[in-house]
């Protein structure tokens with residue numbers, strides 16, 4: 001059945017109730033390196049339901065970022081598609097999809113200027129023209145992350161790595177996304193900053209667990225266990241449920257240039 005709605009193209013099987021649809025449903029996503037022809041992500045499907053806190057671990061170079069960026073529709077897919085709440089995402093609605101599904105990178109990209117300048121920036125974009133920057137909300141998030149009251153006036157260029165990541169996360173969380181794709185957000189941060197990040201993300205989730213979910217890539221098994229109620233592994237571009245991994249799964253990292261950690 002195909003029909004049109006305001007924001008997304010609609011593609012639902014007859015027997016699927018839209019309320020039961022996963023938040024994100026990736027179907028057979030494939031990514032290849034265009035120059036070398038190497039498959040970076042083998043056909044990968046995943047349904048992410050509201051309430052799920054998913055961790056992903058796997059060796060370095062196994063394709064975790066490629067997968068997360070594919071889910072965020074940041075890179076062109078070679079095949080497959082991503083549905084948002086059971087709806088196909090037309091090209092023109094990708095910015096709107098990204099308003100629901102936010103990708104957080106390991107190294108935050110902040111603009112010149114103050115933290116507040118950075119937090120105001122998304123509201124200048126077309127996709128957010130219906131909402132306004134709320135300084136009190138931003139200050140509350142900063143305080144929740146243990147930052148001093150002058151945090152919003154600090155210059156981005158003078159922030160530590162942990163502070164920059166906190167600023168980048170506040171920039172996303174103030175926009176109230178539904179799904180966070182967290183790509184090693186605390187790698188190379190000090191433990192205190194890492195816990196601040198975890199706390200911020202957890203508070204965002206707890207505010208509406210019935211409609212929110214996250215995927216969290218981590219190299220730290222303790223963190224992966226702490227932040228998740230479902231665990232997946234990535235190996236040589238193949239995603240799998242950790243529980244289903246066979247004990248004698250061959251290590252293919254030698255063929256892919258992966259560096260096991």
Ligand SMILES: Nc1ncnc2c1ncn2[C@@H]1O[C@H](COP(=O)(O)OP(=O)(O)OP(=O)(O)O)[C@@H](O)[C@H]1O
Nearest residue numbers: 033034040059060061062063064065066067256257
């Ligand atoms: N745009 C691209 N074009 C070509 N190759 C790419 C591209 N992006 C990533 N790769 C390659 O795909 C493989 C997987 O990279 P990816 O960054 O997804 O690994 P990862 O599992 O996230 O690693 P890490 O844990 O070190 O961050 C690597 O060999 C990388 O060089």
